[in-house]
Amino acid sequence: MDYDSLEKANSDNFTGKADLEHTEKLKLDRHGFPLVPQPSDHPDDPLNWPKWQRVYIAVLVSIIAFTAQLGSSLINPAFVQMSKDLQVTVEQASYCTTVFILFSGVFSMFLVPYANVYGRRIVYVIFIVIAAASQFRSAGAPSYGGVIAGRVFNGIAGSVPLGLGPATICNLFTQGERGFYMGIYTFSVTNGPHVAPIAGGYIAQRLGWRWCFWIPGIIQAALWVLLISTLPETLFSRKDHSMLEKQSYAQKLLFHGKVLDRKVRPRDFVGSLRMAQYAAVLLPSLWYMTANTYGSALFAVTGSHLAATVYHFNTEQTGLFMGVPLTVGCIIGEASAGWVRDVLINAYAKRHGGYRKPEARLYLLPLTTLLAVGTATFGYCI
Template identity: 40%
Template sequence: MFEGEPTKTEASVIESFQTPNDAKDSNGILLIPQPTNDPEDPLNWPSWRKRIVLVQVSLISFLSLFSASLIVPTFVPLGKYLHKDLTDVAYVVSIFTAIISISPLVWNPISNVYGRRPVYIVNLIATVAFSAASAASHDYGTLLAMRALCGLLGTAALGLGPATVCDLFFAHERGRYMGVYTLSFITGGHIAPIIGGYIEKNLTWRWCFYVPAIIAAALLISFILTVPETLYSRTLDQSTKSQPGSVQKILMLRRAAPSNRLRPIDFLRPFQMLLYPSVVVPTVYYATSFGYGTILFILTSTNIFSQLYHLQPYQVGVLLGIPLTVGSVIGECCAGYLSDLVSERRAIHRGGKRIPEDRFLAIYPGAILLPLGVAIEGVCITHKTHWIGPAMGVAIASFGLQIVTTIIYAYIADCYKPQSAEIGAVLNFTRQIFSFCVGFYAIQTGQMIGFQDAWIIWACINVATFLPVIILVWKGERWRRALGTPKFHNDL
């Protein structure tokens, strides 16, 4: 069986629900996955409806890292209020970063049975509650506890978003629309420092938690009114099932996948996916890319920029946030659409056969620019250049990270679409755990051996984790054939 063709399970599904002629894209290539003849199949929804769902889910993912990083520029006044030094205050972000690694591991298996919609709604409610509780905290311990609970119960979108994109879009569209999702959650952490500095300047640090609570409340109302369930079982004849009424849909009184049952092993499925090279190799590379391509800057900027350039909190936020945001936006212009284009052209040249590794042809600019940007910032900090030097390094690294992020998410979804929820959870877990660890050694190592040497070491580590990706381009298809496909969720 050629890579990219449906598995036996998928083939039986297509046979049961296929349209009179196998559906193809505008270039005459077979659509993956094949849509059914059911109008409730999300793949059959009109484009405007799909995009409304995508925008809502992207905004929720944006809010996750936005709420984590909004407090960063206020570390100095927050430390004075809590009577803690900057290292201890950074744990307010670090604890959130660590806990959100666990959140999708809990919520994604639930979403595969009860649906995406109820999980998003519960998470938005939790974000409202615990963000407001964080703002009302009066001591260090309470604040850490509220941030941990917010991270655990309010950030499922960071792992569930890729599965939702796969629910809605075909393989040849995933790069473009996965790019919208990845740009949203990454820029959430980038825009936050800009806004957070001005919030602290004109209000107080507490509003860095009240603002996410207000945004989450607005998104909750909008989501309930506009976003239907996207989980769709392709092994059940939808026409034979009783259709719930509008009240049932709003109150979530049904399981989205009635044939499935939630079992303890479902919470371990994400780690099972690490047995596949097409998952574990990009996951490790992406963890170092995200940790050094954005979290390194976020966790060290207040300490470094305030001492080196004597900046106020709001100025630190601007110097950090603008390069990160501009780099990400420009990077996405070269990521999702380009990877879709490369994949489609290669498939046409191959006579209609899609191979996921084709997407990696578009990743090389990102793989080069990300470590280059990290090294540039370290050199500029050590030599105390004008602030534009570190800003350029941050922007270049952010440009590269956005390309890497979109292509890796799209690639792994192409390889194992039915397991996209598990893949999203494991990507989020490794990314956040690695990022959490960065906060413990980045500043200390820079002070010990010099920021130039430390930042160059981080860049070299990132390059080293990219080398197995190059091998994957050559061997990935052969390895997937040898290992076969996972035996769970093949109905999705």
């Protein structure tokens, strides 16, 4: 949450027309408003990198997050097939997905404080290779326990792109432009589990359920090679940069120890929990939890059983049943949300002297009622 606190401070320091007298000292965006946060004059500041490089990193991080989510749910249509092979119940087979959700949701709390000191890159490098190895472990495990053990470590490793992705994108873009790229990232994260069953049904039917682990593991191994050779460090201190020497691209790919000169403190691990005292943080978090649980996760772990018992679908049909509706809905929602947020917040700034009030995005709030409508309709039809 450090970047949010910094931006709030910057926004509070620029609150109206009176500050426009000082804009000649500030760096302005294409609308003529001060950039938040203000880029430094150092060439290694990610906000000063070429646009193509920043876009590439945002897309790469989004692909890594998409693959993590894809790997979490590719097995979902094959729960019935897997349960017969390993001689467990369908409910037990579904734990392959639930343990991933559990560990990916919790473990990022323990990784982010280190990433905020030692950098994003080293955490990505270590845990993406763990993600690939754990997929291979589940794919080759002869027993149910071995499969679940691999899924636990895959969830731990999968927490990295889910926990660091937004922070990485915020390192690269200022307010007023990052919504578009955050939309790409959110689209990737949300649709990974929705696209997965479509492909997973065909993979399990044609190649066997174990290939639902082999394939994402191979993709993650390839992404690790791409990541280690092209992803530079995006964490940068705009307070203590005056003594920094300009680094070559190759130097940015090396690990230099601490990026920020401070210690990892015990309170850093509960920073996100402390933020729950603010309604502006707590309410959206509760909403996202509810939306993700009832709009996606619930269907992911029950759809295979419902398709087999209610409609008697085969594995391929089950994958389509589980994936197509959610993918179409999220394409409509996520593909429009990011750039629409930017339009709203920039329009507000034009009417209020350049101040980008975060609450301007709340005009989109009534659309959240569609979740209740969709969930109730699905339940009634089943």
